[in-house]
Amino acid sequence: MAEKITSLQVAQRAGVSQSAVSRVFTPGASVSKKTEEKVRKAAEELGYRPNVLARAMVSGKSRIIGLVVGYLDNYFYPEALAKLSNGLQEHGYHVLIFMASRSAGNIDDVMEEILDYQVDGVVLASVPMSSDIATRCQQAGVPVVLFNRSQDIEGITTVTSDNYAGGRKVAEFLLAGGHERIGYISGWQGASTQRDREAGFRAVLSEAGRSVFAVQDGMFHTENAQAAARQMFDVDPDERPDAVFVANDHMALAVMDVIRFELGLSIPEDVSVVGYDDVPPAGWPAYNLTTIRQRANLMVAETVAALLDHIQNPDAAEPRKVAIDGPLVVRTSARLPRGWTPQRTET
CATH class of the missing domain: 3.40.50.2300 (Response regulator)
Known part of the structure; x- marks a missing residue:
């Protein structure tokens, strides 16, 4: 096994002090450009690698x-x-x-x-x-x-x-679209994001004299969200929501697939779907999901x-x-209020 190259050997090759070698390989340390070039050239020629752990023990960082x-x-x-x-x-x-x-x-x-x-x-x-x-x-x-x-x-x-303001924006958008039976598929109850989104959503509905029509727990997981969608929408037409806010896009995409491909319903004609996050697939033509952007x-x-x-x-x-604050990104997965057009809000 080859002998490990030391900082002293690098210093001797570069014609600088050992402390100069240490400064070159310490992030944020002060060293001249000329010295750095000489040290790095010598280190490369010798195959030297600084001992990060040892440096941390000395510096405390x-x-x-x-x-x-x-x-x-x-x-x-x-x-x-x-x-x-x-x-x-x-x-x-x-x-x-x-x-x-x-x-x-x-x-x-x-x-x-x-x-x-x-x-x-x-x-x-x-x-x-x-x-x-x-x-x-x-x-x-x-x-x-x-x-x-x-x-x-x-x-x-x-x-x-x-998240509270985001939940409010979703409720305001769905009410403006004329929806009468608005459902909610929640995330994991232990998450502040879930609690705040739901609180803002419910607050606006309450201010309008309305309540959530149906609620299911999606737990922020695909399988749970799919099961929640089946329970919410595999019912008689007058018993299912005409719109649903899903607490994140990860679940909303799964919900859309169940609604369309398992239950044969149309989006947004039969039901509007709104998510939260604006993940890349939300903008894919297959989903074109209206959502709140994080x-x-x-x-x-x-x-x-x-x-x-x-x-x-x-x-x-x-x-x-x-x-x-996160903007509402309006696409075509939800019925548009009068005067609205689908568009992508840039970051």
Whole structure:
């Protein structure tokens, strides 16, 4: 086995000090362009690779962010998490991804494991956390940002869409379209996104003297959403909704398939369907789904900025509650109110 090349050997080859070599391979460190070029050239010639773990032990900074993900079935998350990883990498951080279930107990177990990696920060993407583990992170000096979830835990920053306002927009749109029997297929009840969307939706119906005609639980899963659609629409015509708000697009696409291909109903002639997220398939001609757009670029930018602020200014950074407004993207899966035309709202 070949002998491992050291930073001292690189320094000797480049004609610089060993500390200069260290600065070249430390993100954010100050070093002249000429010195950097000499060091990188010598490192390439010798086949040198810096020991990131050793550097972290010395500096106390791992340059690693722990990213906890509940599930990736929904098209929204792979795209958003890719943007999040790229955004952090632009600032010299690497992302370590952990998968976790929805239960708070499981999240706590995963978080304990993450803290063992000496991460500089944590992003929880669409998963909850307990107040106990939040306290544990704060005691360890590890900032946490919740992405696409909101919780009332002191000292924790959250970044979401304005889900309450989004739910209101859907109800206002369906009422303006003249619908009389408006149904709702919910997401997982443990998610703040689900609760806020439903609350805004119900509030507008209540203000109009109306109530939800039928409700089924889709759990944010395809199979549950399909079963919910069958229970809601495989009934006599006067017993089924003439419109349905589905709590996210992942479920709405499955609901549309059941309505059209299993039950033989037409969209939007027999029933209007509105979703939430504006995932890529929502714009495909096969679905052309009217939906609320989650502005992933803005959500990611806010998350990265907040996390870096907490890392760089641990004593001064204040926790934030960010809720980003999402536009209604009007397509053809729902009956159009008079004077409306289908169009795609740009980010």
